Amino acid sequence: MSDQNYIPKSKFGKWFNDRLPLLTLASHLTDYPTPKNLNYWWTFGGILTFCLITQIVTGLTLAMHYIAHADMAFESVEHIMRDVNYGWLIRYIHANGASMFFLAVYIHIFRSLFYGSYKSPREIIWILGIIIYLLMMAAAFMGYVLPWGQMSFWGATVITNLFSAIPLVGEGIVTWLWGGYSVDNPTLTRFFTLHYLIPFLILGLVVLHIWALHVPGNNNPVGIDIQKPSKDTVPFHPYIVIKDGFALLMFMIVFAFFVFYTPNILGHADNYIEANPLVTPAHIVPEWYLLPFYAILRSVPDKLLGVIAMLSAILILAALPWLDTSKIRSAVFRPLYKQFYWILVADVLILGYVGAMPAEGLYLLIARIATTYYFLHFLVILPILGFREKTLPVPMSITEPVLGGSPNLAMAKSNESIKR
Amino acid sequence: MSKNKTTRRDFLFTATYAVGAVGVGATVWPMIDQMNPDASVKALASTEVDVSSLTPGNTITVLWRGKPVFIRRRTQEEISEAKSVKMEELKHPEKDEDRAKDPEWLVMLGVCTHLGCVPLNDKGDYNGWFCPCHGSHYDISGRIRKGPAPTNMEIPKYEFVNTNTIKIG
Amino acid sequence: MKNFFGILFLLSLLIGIPISSNSAEKVEYLKTDWSFKGLFGKFDRGSLQRGYQVYTEVCSSCHSMKYLSYRNLAEKGGPEFTTQQAKTIAASFEVVDGPNADGEMFTRPGKLSDKFVMPYENVKAAQAANGGAYPPDMSVLVKARAGGVDYIYSLLQGYEDPPAGMNLDDGVYYNKYMYGNKIKMSNQLSDGLIEYADGTNSTVEQMSKDVTTFLMWAAEPHLESRHQMGFKAIIYLIILTILVYFSMKRIWSRIETKV
Numbered sequence: 001m002s003d004q005n006y007i008p009k010s011k012f013g014k015w016f017n018d019r020l021p022l023l024t025l026a027s028h029l030t031d032y033p034t035p036k037n038l039n040y041w042w043t044f045g046g047i048l049t050f051c052l053i054t055q056i057v058t059g060l061t062l063a064m065h066y067i068a069h070a071d072m073a074f075e076s077v078e079h080i081m082r083d084v085n086y087g088w089l090i091r092y093i094h095a096n097g098a099s100m101f102f103l104a105v106y107i108h109i110f111r112s113l114f115y116g117s118y119k120s121p122r123e124i125i126w127i128l129g130i131i132i133y134l135l136m137m138a139a140a141f142m143g144y145v146l147p148w149g150q151m152s153f154w155g156a157t158v159i160t161n162l163f164s165a166i167p168l169v170g171e172g173i174v175t176w177l178w179g180g181y182s183v184d185n186p187t188l189t190r191f192f193t194l195h196y197l198i199p200f201l202i203l204g205l206v207v208l209h210i211w212a213l214h215v216p217g218n219n220n221p222v223g224i225d226i227q228k229p230s231k232d233t234v235p236f237h238p239y240i241v242i243k244d245g246f247a248l249l250m251f252m253i254v255f256a257f258f259v260f261y262t263p264n265i266l267g268h269a270d271n272y273i274e275a276n277p278l279v280t281p282a283h284i285v286p287e288w289y290l291l292p293f294y295a296i297l298r299s300v301p302d303k304l305l306g307v308i309a310m311l312s313a314i315l316i317l318a319a320l321p322w323l324d325t326s327k328i329r330s331a332v333f334r335p336l337y338k339q340f341y342w343i344l345v346a347d348v349l350i351l352g353y354v355g356a357m358p359a360e361g362l363y364l365l366i367a368r369i370a371t372t373y374y375f376l377h378f379l380v381i382l383p384i385l386g387f388r389e390k391t392l393p394v395p396m397s398i399t400e401p402v403l404g405g406s407p408n409l410a411m412a413k414s415n416e417s418i419k420r
Numbered sequence: 421m422s423k424n425k426t427t428r429r430d431f432l433f434t435a436t437y438a439v440g441a442v443g444v445g446a447t448v449w450p451m452i453d454q455m456n457p458d459a460s461v462k463a464l465a466s467t468e469v470d471v472s473s474l475t476p477g478n479t480i481t482v483l484w485r486g487k488p489v490f491i492r493r494r495t496q497e498e499i500s501e502a503k504s505v506k507m508e509e510l511k512h513p514e515k516d517e518d519r520a521k522d523p524e525w526l527v528m529l530g531v532c533t534h535l536g537c538v539p540l541n542d543k544g545d546y547n548g549w550f551c552p553c554h555g556s557h558y559d560i561s562g563r564i565r566k567g568p569a570p571t572n573m574e575i576p577k578y579e580f581v582n583t584n585t586i587k588i589g
Numbered sequence: 590m591k592n593f594f595g596i597l598f599l600l601s602l603l604i605g606i607p608i609s610s611n612s613a614e615k616v617e618y619l620k621t622d623w624s625f626k627g628l629f630g631k632f633d634r635g636s637l638q639r640g641y642q643v644y645t646e647v648c649s650s651c652h653s654m655k656y657l658s659y660r661n662l663a664e665k666g667g668p669e670f671t672t673q674q675a676k677t678i679a680a681s682f683e684v685v686d687g688p689n690a691d692g693e694m695f696t697r698p699g700k701l702s703d704k705f706v707m708p709y710e711n712v713k714a715a716q717a718a719n720g721g722a723y724p725p726d727m728s729v730l731v732k733a734r735a736g737g738v739d740y741i742y743s744l745l746q747g748y749e750d751p752p753a754g755m756n757l758d759d760g761v762y763y764n765k766y767m768y769g770n771k772i773k774m775s776n777q778l779s780d781g782l783i784e785y786a787d788g789t790n791s792t793v794e795q796m797s798k799d800v801t802t803f804l805m806w807a808a809e810p811h812l813e814s815r816h817q818m819g820f821k822a823i824i825y826l827i828i829l830t831i832l833v834y835f836s837m838k839r840i841w842s843r844i845e846t847k848v
Contacts, residue, residue, distance in 0.1 A: 036844065061454050078656045078728065081811075083459040086450035088811045089818070234844060242837045249830040256826060260819020261628070264732060272733035272808075273725070282768070432839060436832040443825060463660045463702040470690065 028214070033233035034240045035220035037398045041111040042218070043247030044104050050248055051101040052206060056199050058094040066146065068192035070185040073148035074274040092263040098140050099266045100255050102289035105133060109317075114341055116329030117219040123321040125212040130318045132205050135198050140287065142195040148188065149271030150281050156183045156191070158284060162297075165304040182277060223330025224394055232398040283358070291355030292348050296374070298359040299367035309371065316378050323378055325386025333392040337385055344377050466589030468581065471525075479541045481530060484588045488530035488538050489576060490549075491586065494560065499523045501547070502561040512571045516561045519575055527578045527586060528562045534569035549573070616766055618739035619746060621798055625805060628820055631813050632806055637668035639785050640803025643796050646783050648727065651719060651774075653707040656728035657807055660701040666813040667806055675701060682706045720760040722773035731801070731808040738801050740766065745797040748776040 006027040008014045017023040065084050067076040080087035109129070112118055118126035141159060145152045160177050164170040179186030217228050226232040234240065258266065266288060270281040286294050296313050300306035316323075331338040351370045357363040467484045471491060474480055479492040494502070502516040503523075520526045530549075532539050537553035544550030544557035546565045551558075556567030563572040578588045624633045641662065644654070659679035662670045670678065679699035684706060687694035699706065708724075709715035716723050725733070734740045743766040751763035757771065764772040778793045785791050806812065 057451060061451050064455065065458075075656070079458075079460070082656065082661075083461075085453040085456055085458060087454060087458070088815065089450055090454060092815075238840050239844075242833065242840050246830065246833045246837050249826055249833055253823060253826045253830065256819065256822050260815055260822060263815075269733055269735045269737075272729045432832070432836055436829070436836045439825075439829050439832055443829060446825075459660075459664075460658070460702070463658070473690075 030235065030237040031229075032214060032236040033217065033229035034236050035218050035226060035232060035398060036234045036239070037220055037222065037232075038218065038240070038243075039221055040243075040247055041107065041114075043244045044108040044111065046244035047104045047248050047251050048101070048108060049206065050251075051097060051104055052199065052202060055094065055097050055101060056203070058090050058097065059196070059199065061090050062094055063196060066192075068146070068189045070148060070188050070275070073146060073188060077147045089259070092259045096255065096258045096263060096266060098143060099287070099289065100251070100258070101136065102140070104251070105136065106289070109133070110345060113344070114331045114338075115219055115221060116223055116324070116326075116331070118321050119324065119329050120321065121216045122213075122219065125209060126321060127318050128205055128209045128212060130314070132202055132209065134314065135202050135205070137290065139195055139198040139202070140289070142191040142198070144271075144287060145188065145191050146195065147271060148275045150273045150275055150279075151268045151271040151284070153183060153275035153277065154280055154284050155286060156187060159286075160187075162307050162310075165307040167304070184277075219329060220398065221330060221332065222395060222398055223328065223332070224397070226398060230397075285356055288352065288356070291353075292351035293355075295351040295355035295367045296371045298355075299364065299371045313371075313374060316375070320378065320382075324382045326389060326391070327386075328391045328394060330394075333394050334385075334389055335392065336389045340377065340381055340385065344374075347373050347377070466587050468585055468587045470584055471586055472584040476524070482588070484576065489588055490526070490528055490530040490541070490562075490573075492526040492560075494520075494524055494526060498547075498560045502559065505559065505561075505563075509565075511564050514561075514563060514572055519561050519563075519572070522580070525580075525586070526560075526562060527575065527588065529574040529576055531573065532556055532569055533564065533571045533573060534567070539573075616743075618736055618743040618766065620739065621742060621794075623738060623802070623805075625802070625812055628816065630816055632666070632802060634669055635787060635789075636799045636802040637806055638670065639787065639789060639795075640799035640801070640806075641668050642783060642786060643800040644727075644803055647777050647796075648800065649705075650708055651715070651724040652727045653709070653715075653724075654705045654728045654807060655707055655726055657705045658701070659699060659703055659705070661810060663701070664810070667810060668803070672701075679703060720773060724774070727804055727807065729808045731804045736766075738805050741804060742797050742801045744772075745778060745800070746793055 006017075006024045008017050008023050013023055062080065065076060065080045065087065067073060077091070080091050082088075084090075112126065112129070141155070145156045160174055160183065163173045163177065166173060175181065177187070178184065179190065217226075220226070229235075268285065273281075285291070293310050293313055297306045297310040300309045326334060326337065328334055331341055347370050350366065351374065354363045354367040354370065359367070464485060467482060467489075469480075469482050469491060471480070471493070474491065474493045476493050476495045477498070479490055481488045481490055483489070499516075502520075505516075507513040507515070516523070519528070530538050532551040532553065534551065534554055534556050537551050539549035539551040539556070539558060541549060544566075546557050546559040548560045548562065548565075549558040550556070551567070551569065554568050556569035557565045558569075558573060559565050561572075562575075564570070576588055578586055581587050624631060624636070644652075659675055659682075662668055662678060663672045663675035679701050682699040682703075683696045684699045684703050685694055686697050689695055709718060712723055731737055731741060736743070744764060747764045747766035749763055749765055751757055751770075755763065757763060761771050761773055762775050763770055778796050780792050782796065783791050789795060809815075
């Protein structure tokens, strides 16, 4: 890092900084050289930080009123919605905030896939990100159980039963998870405890994620290594701060619309019926952000293999830096990869769609094809593509093609389009 | 850069900061206000107490809004003792008539005004109440006489519904 | 930038698809104009007050509303009965309280702080009295049904003779809008069934609309303030976004690159 030699101007500042270099950290964060050609897809890191803070703050306030007991959980949520000052607002922000969090994280992940941000030397950032994503899913799932509605109860039953697929010890693990012979009060209290804990684990991992990012610095739409600081970079403050702020506000408008005008559209009506162990709702569907994985699970006719397929679908991402053999990062210079990228996006959206549909007939067939393609993309297409693909010439620097002109007209053009 | 332009830029940034600050404030308020008493707590009703079985010289303690309320049926001696105290002897001068609507009945919050403990009945140097936490002595009218408490014990809003029933709150 | 927000918009539409198509029902619900829909939607007070009357006189003999209190009836954004009216309503119910000094439960007239009195002591009692079917609690019923208000409104008017060849057991009725068409609640509404305090003609349609409006408020008592606050919040965000946008342009103009 270039700013290790920072010396505070004031005497007290120097005294303090010698003992705890917070000012050095602050100076590093403000001056942090950032590629100046980052587009709006890069603003989701900041947006995700906002989402995490929002969930933690609203979660803490909700926890002051929520009662984690099977007999009182549903009632305490209604108490929050009716009697607690601004309780309805805080709960709707928290519930919709989970969805907004996942929306942002999916954009963040797919941005990384497009621009090859997971590649050397950023593998650790990527893997930390996958762990964060896994923890997010755990937190979201357990959070959905807390209102103790029908979907909470049956979602918890179905998801915990996934572990029963493990040979020999499966049943024992499920009983251990439940703390009984079914999902009940012990399950609820431990889920509440863990739901409270996980966000702080995520927060710690986010610090590591950003730390690991600040070692090599940001990737950028052109995907080349750049000199830092140089003509290609701008200081984080104020340039990136204001840009992230602008994007965050746009995001908040969408967020506010959900909270104030359609607060229940992303949830499920059955969750406003108190949990009843004797009746299962007609359609059990997870929250929208888990649907693609749910589709993968159901597309495999074997219980154990289904669970393995679903887990591999996530874990395979951790191996991505090594599965993708191409030396070029950005899809801008990889005409073939770019096409496969969009097919993958469509594939995941299709999986999400069939995940919400009944697992039968045509839907099941589509789910199977889409699942196969998902694995094909990562295990076959990406490794081969790296060797076979004819990539476009990559510019030397971000400013070069614009200022100096490029010998390659096509490249200059594609660079223009990045800028826009 | 002309001077005019500088001013305009400053105005833009100042306005952005100001509008942003308003939003932050408006967002923080619900997070603070949620800790205030909620609608169901505020609506908590009054308590009605049946005092027909209470004999002179005795005290009962009832719960009202989560706090103890002492209801003392005082004897004639106690009433005359309470009335005979000179105002200049009191740390927080209040006449007994102002504290008990009907001199026979003393209704007061059984909470020591020092730090909120519950004083003991029929204890202390003044035949009233004594707070064991930090040694405050109250007389038979619930007035502070000795010790760290700054004021007399509080009288809640109450009324006699009929001769047997007192409604607190 | 245009591209970016275009794609974002499409994505947000895509999120909606599985949810909306998931709850796809085969029957078209009856439509009516709800005053509480839309950006500035508010409840029709008259309708709420009439709806409360339908609830007490018809529904409440079987259906509880255990999360509501009598004080809610006088609160802002609801039926807005006067406090005195709400007190009178509360006092007309017998509430079980206690234990008293002798350790016994006793009944007393209701107070504003009391929860709505339940028709049955518990679920089992409710089932026993209703041929095994538990009349669901109506506090959040509107939010607990996929079709929401339109579903409830239609259901109340959806009683018909069963189609030929359909056998119905005793205590089971045919309803066009019910899931599976079989419902254990018989048709409760008929024209002129109740006498509205405000003199409105009590047709089945009118009563269905009023009671559904009342149920919507019961499930979402802060709907009005939510709409009002939402409008202010979004206007505020738009203003701040514009300010930040121009600030951003100004800052980035210091270097030659476009944002």
